[in-house]
Amino acid sequence: MAEVKMEIGNDGVAVITISNPPVNALAIPIIAGLKEKFDEANRRNDVKAIVLTGKGGKFSGGFDINVFEKVHKTGDISLLPDVSVDLVVNTIEDSRKPIVAAVEGLALGGGLELAMGCHARIAAPKTQLGLPELTLGIIPGFGGTQRLPRLVGLSKAVEMMLLSKPILSEEGKKLGLIDAIVSSEDLVKVSQLWAIGIVEGRKPWIRSLHRTDKLGSLSEAREILKVARQQARKTAPNMPQHQVCLDVIEEGVIHGGYSGVLKEARDMKHLVLSDTAKGLVHIFFSQRATSKVPNVTNVGLKPRPIKKVAVIGGGLMGSGIATALLLSNIYVVLKEINSEYLQKGIKTIQANVQGLVSKGKLPRANADKVLSMLKGVLDYSDFKDVDMVIEAVIESIPLKQKIFSEIEKICPSHCILATNTSTIDLNIIGEKTTSEDRIVGAHFFSPAHVMPLLEIVRTEKTSAQVILDLMTVGKAIKKVPVVVGNCTGFAVNRTFFPYSQGALLLASLGVDVFRIDKVITNFGLPLGPFQLQDLAGYGVFLATAKEFVNAFPDRTFKSPLIELLVKSGRNGKNNGKGFYLYQRGSRPKPDPTVLPIVEESRQLTNIMPGGKPISVTDQEILEMVLFPVVNEACRVLDDGVVVRASDLDVASVLGMSFPAYRGGIVHWADMVGPKHVYASLKKWSQAFGNFYKPSKYLEERATKGVPLSAPAVSSTASRSRL
């Protein structure tokens, strides 16, 4: 239950405790409770000093993000209480009695801001301290933009806020954010003594907002902010909160902390209503919702331990998957068909691990231990005690069928039989076995040890236990598992197939390929469709295209362009020459010599109206590439391939790097408006054919004014593949 308690000890110290499991979020009743208890403590004659702490080993995960969601749904900004001035400045910082924060576990966002309003901070070891508000599209709103620079210095504070990077209490102590670190058991006791120390004048009574000693000179401050602004323009070009955060910090540096607090409160409220905040808050909750899968996570099943996994195939995917498992202390048996391929696979894993060491992401000392958990094999003898097999061989149906019949016999009966196929129907892969209940798709995205998404593909026969086990392994290896149904391309590849198709069609209509890529990267995807094709490899593209043409012949656009590129000796990044030129040590450069090949492809498709290139705005280019993706997302929703629309948003962000601040593909389409998407597709389908034909789902929702993300109505729910 959400509550704030106060206990007054014989020493005259009131201990105020926030209790709102699981993370002690500062929900509205908690804020009201804090105000009430602080007022009471200040009034009472038997209270000399106050300690503020959180129950259950966590100080606070910050302001209740659900309130932002409510503001987004209602548009009612008055739902946000005045915490910054009323509670943090007037009640806490200007309290007549000293207040010490006893922080443990985590103090994030509003949690850290409350602590910074107190007159001292005592922390347990390894407590996370941070202001991650920018990841939600807002800025700190309880005075954090003013107090953090005053406690840790401007440079560090800017870094912590702009990168939303938490620090541990040990670093906090060195920086001056934390006054002392004591064990968790002694935390409240020491904080009480510290508070009495302030009353008795043995410890300083510090109001952070009044400090200026760590801000440096005005010119130094301006220089730091100038550099930060330049960096933010590069790293977060489409998001307003970074520049606003720096403006608010500057206000406090120039006109004083209180003036900064007032500007912060005003600007925070504006930002809460921004599309960026709507998108990012949506993704925050959507990502957490993916852990809730009906009939899997709510039926009392317990995940079984997965300690040893066999990976079949040491190519790019297999070695990436093996790396991810090893990094999470799971034993891996890597199987290949000959020692040459096996050595290649092992070398790739070693290089992956080494790469993490050189980037500082893995301590050098851990690298040997990680690699010692790997065993390379050429036969199945080590498969007798594995808990899971992940097959990652080439996309060949007979080969996969053979492998699954073999492993079914060799592996223990509890062993999960997973495939990393990205296109082949799981029912076909499992057809020749009697183990279809333990066959599941574990679809990783390349590079598998880096990309965060794991699509878990289930068939009608996959057991709930197997899905739960794979979800648990997925989380253990730091992926975000999203459970999806079985269909060509599953959720992500199916939804995004029209991404490259739309781009190829536009190129055939006479639009410059590099302009298309630029428009898409300006929108926020890291790579345009042509550069993405270069990177993914043309072989993969052609093989996938074949699958899609077979599965959805009514809506595929057949372009000869990639085949022409291959014929002319281009192979994308693989051989350094695609739409772009790839040279070691320099950024990919658009290659103008590819343009005659694009022209040849145009002549062959011959779809330019009147033989002339169409004239389009950048906005039209964007929509002609992304609306077909939205259209396919609608079909994916209609077919029940995902549990909920927001799962597709998360999958698009984590699997395709669709900008999180646009909320994922379905959320974005709802912001743009289904009516506009529908009308545009209809217009283009009349001009350019079936590729653009709006789906029934889109048509229905656009005409009825129902958001694309609204839960399915019963007639479509019956088609669910989950």
Ligand SMILES: C[C@H](O)CC(=O)SCCNC(=O)CCNC(=O)[C@H](O)C(C)(C)COP(=O)(O)OP(=O)(O)OC[C@H]1O[C@@H](n2cnc3c(N)ncnc32)[C@H](O)[C@@H]1OP(=O)(O)O
């Ligand atoms: C005005 C102020 O400046 C504005 C703010 O304070 S904005 C809030 C700033 N704080 C944050 O951004 C922190 C957000 N939370 C997190 O990063 C992580 O949840 C965490 C590090 C606290 C804990 O992570 P982890 O242990 O993996 O648990 P996680 O699954 O994320 O969260 C547990 C539950 O708490 C909820 N939760 C976490 N932080 C929350 C918050 N600030 N408000 C509301 N709910 C929150 C999650 O939604 C989840 O709910 P569910 O179980 O119903 O799905």
